[in-house]
Amino acid sequence: MSKNLDLPLIDLSSTDRAAAARSIRQACVEYGFFYLINHGIEDGVFRKLFEESKKFFSLPLDEKMKLERNGAHRGYTPMYAETLDPSSKFEGDLKESFYIGPEEGSNLQNNNQWPSEESLPFWRITMESYYEKVLTVGKRLISLIALALNLDDQFFEKIGAFHSPMSFLRLIHYPGELAASDYGNFGASAHSDYGMVTLLVTDGVPGLQICREKDKHSQLWEDVHHVDGAFIVNVGDLLERWTNCLFRSTLHRVLAVGQERYSVAFFCDPHYDCVVECLESCCGETSPPRFPPIRCGDHLEERIRTSYASK
Numbered sequence: 001m002s003k004n005l006d007l008p009l010i011d012l013s014s015t016d017r018a019a020a021a022r023s024i025r026q027a028c029v030e031y032g033f034f035y036l037i038n039h040g041i042e043d044g045v046f047r048k049l050f051e052e053s054k055k056f057f058s059l060p061l062d063e064k065m066k067l068e069r070n071g072a073h074r075g076y077t078p079m080y081a082e083t084l085d086p087s088s089k090f091e092g093d094l095k096e097s098f099y100i101g102p103e104e105g106s107n108l109q110n111n112n113q114w115p116s117e118e119s120l121p122f123w124r125i126t127m128e129s130y131y132e133k134v135l136t137v138g139k140r141l142i143s144l145i146a147l148a149l150n151l152d153d154q155f156f157e158k159i160g161a162f163h164s165p166m167s168f169l170r171l172i173h174y175p176g177e178l179a180a181s182d183y184g185n186f187g188a189s190a191h192s193d194y195g196m197v198t199l200l201v202t203d204g205v206p207g208l209q210i211c212r213e214k215d216k217h218s219q220l221w222e223d224v225h226h227v228d229g230a231f232i233v234n235v236g237d238l239l240e241r242w243t244n245c246l247f248r249s250t251l252h253r254v255l256a257v258g259q260e261r262y263s264v265a266f267f268c269d270p271h272y273d274c275v276v277e278c279l280e281s282c283c284g285e286t287s288p289p290r291f292p293p294i295r296c297g298d299h300l301e302e303r304i305r306t307s308y309a310s311k
């Protein structure tokens with residue numbers, strides 16, 4: 001069962017930052033998802049990003065496999081490589097993807113892979129430039145998130161979370177036509193994101209759904225519709241831990257809708273050594289911390305390892 005949903009719109013450039021922070025808080029408590037508008041990235045940048053992404057996924061499989069995801073979690077992953085929902089009965093999710101990581105700042109550093117300049121001359125520059133832009137938006141958003149948690153707006157900067165952050169860009173392509181053996185399989189099976197916040201853009205093809213009550217027996221899935229030019233932002237597990245479950249890391253999935261679909265996710269995640277532990281503003285005598293402190297890098301590596309473990 002699914003129904004349509006109107007997620008809140010957050011204006012990143014609002015001059016009333018206190019009001020924007022209040023709206024973020026409400027959105028993160030109620031949905032764990034919202035749209036982000038007035039972020040300053042122009043339409044042309046997204047157009048170019050999707051154009052170059054499509055060029056890569058249109059290469060022959062053997063060319064793409066030359067850039068297969070390496071030990072530093074950068075590069076190409078073919079269809080079925082990843083299973084986001086461990087209870088899935090299929091070999092793996094339908095999407096193919098490409099990861100680009102930070103140039104420095106984790107112990108997985110400087111291992112990005114790039115298609116050759118001869119085959120895709122503007123590819124690397126397009127991706128590097130988008131990475132910079134979306135990271136800047138992510139940092140601006142995180143300062144509002146700090147305000148939303150009654151913290152100094154530079155809180156996460158001051159604890160070093162975004163000094164050389166471990167943030168990854170992921171280009172995703174979902175197939176159109178399916179083999180009969182894939183009926184019932186998902187583009188991306190049900191999961192919550194691992195990190196702090198995700199900033200997603202899509203080509204407008206439907207398929208993304210969220211489930212707000214992940215623990216209920218009969219799950220209600222709601223469609224997230226496309227808003228032109230807006231990021232779809234969602235809270236990840238690390239922010240849920242930081243906030244002691246005040247902010248929700250909401251379960252989501254992508255249906256196979258019989259139509260090709262492209263999206264680009266930016267996982268805006270902290271520094272490798274950043275320790276994520278319950279914020280003082282989120283616990284008290286009646287609500288003690290639910291999770292022990294965890295190092296960001298350890299958490300992310302474990303979650304990535306699990307979703308790529310072959311069955």
Ligand SMILES: O=C(O)CCC(=O)C(=O)O
Pocket residue numbers: 170172188193200202208252253254263264265
């Ligand atoms: O492609 C989408 O709409 C969502 C992708 C996603 O959930 C993810 O990569 O974590």
Ligand SMILES: [Fe+2]
Pocket residue numbers: 191192193252
């Ligand atoms: Fe996700």
